Amino acid sequence: MPAINQSACGKAILLGEHAVVHGEGAIAIPLSSRRIKVRVEPKILTPDSKIQVIAPDLGINQEYTDLPEQHPVFQAVRLTLIELNITQTPSCTLLVTSTLSFGSGLGSSAALAVATIRALSEFLGHPLPTNTVNRIAYECETYIHGNPSGIDNTVVSNEKPLYFQKSQGFEFLSAGRAFNFILADSGISKSTRESVASVAGQLAESPIEVQSKLTQIGQVVEQGKQAFLNGDIMGLAAAMNQNQQLLTAIDLSCPELDQLIKTALEAGALAAKLTGGGRGGHMLALVEDSKLPLVYESLQQASSGRAFTTTVGNQS
């Protein structure tokens, strides 16, 4: 068995995070330049029917069965072996490296699951098709996030911009023009499981008020979707800014994200919002070509060098 290399991209939620868990639509974009790589190597000289997981960025060097049940690699390996009806654990090493930061709202758990499922299934001689990879990665996400909508695993496994709704599935979106985004890390790592549970708690406590915010987010997503398809940058910016106000109203922002958003807007971004689980993680700003250098420089300073750009549309 030769060594196998596979990878999966990160993602950013453009519009609709959290509301998507409660049935509204949302839009996500892939971050193709930020990836998690998984290399599977056979233990040729010392076969032991064990899978050793080595992930230096995560401080992991142990057998996969010793990983916590909520770890994406544990679930991805376990579920891939079940999918392929493999009862004898193969003797191999699974090496994880990454250019995507972990636990910062960019879909690292979905990317880790997708890259692991792809690499291991190919190593075992049965590379799984994207829809199967997506289904298994969703199951992994249920162990990690508790109640995931399914948008993260869907955009990561398909690596294309898409509109997602729990009851309807997804549709790929073709941007009407090139849109530039800058992402900047607040430096705060927060659990998506906890922020999703917090929204569910608020919904149980104040159903009318919170449901109204989620419904409004759904409406903003529909407006943003049309703007995205039509290449209407001002329409998309308006949707992103309204989305941020609604997310703030359900307590999903935090002072560090608010500061990055202020920095982006003051430097000339058309819109800026949190992306993903919120209360930390990354901020996403929409920026016209002419303003890119200034906004990027300002966000680099404000995030201690943890900003990067991505483009969706023509050039992506």
Ligand code: MEV
């Ligand atoms: C996380 O990237 C997006 C959330 O909406 C959770 C989910 O959709 O599963 C916060």
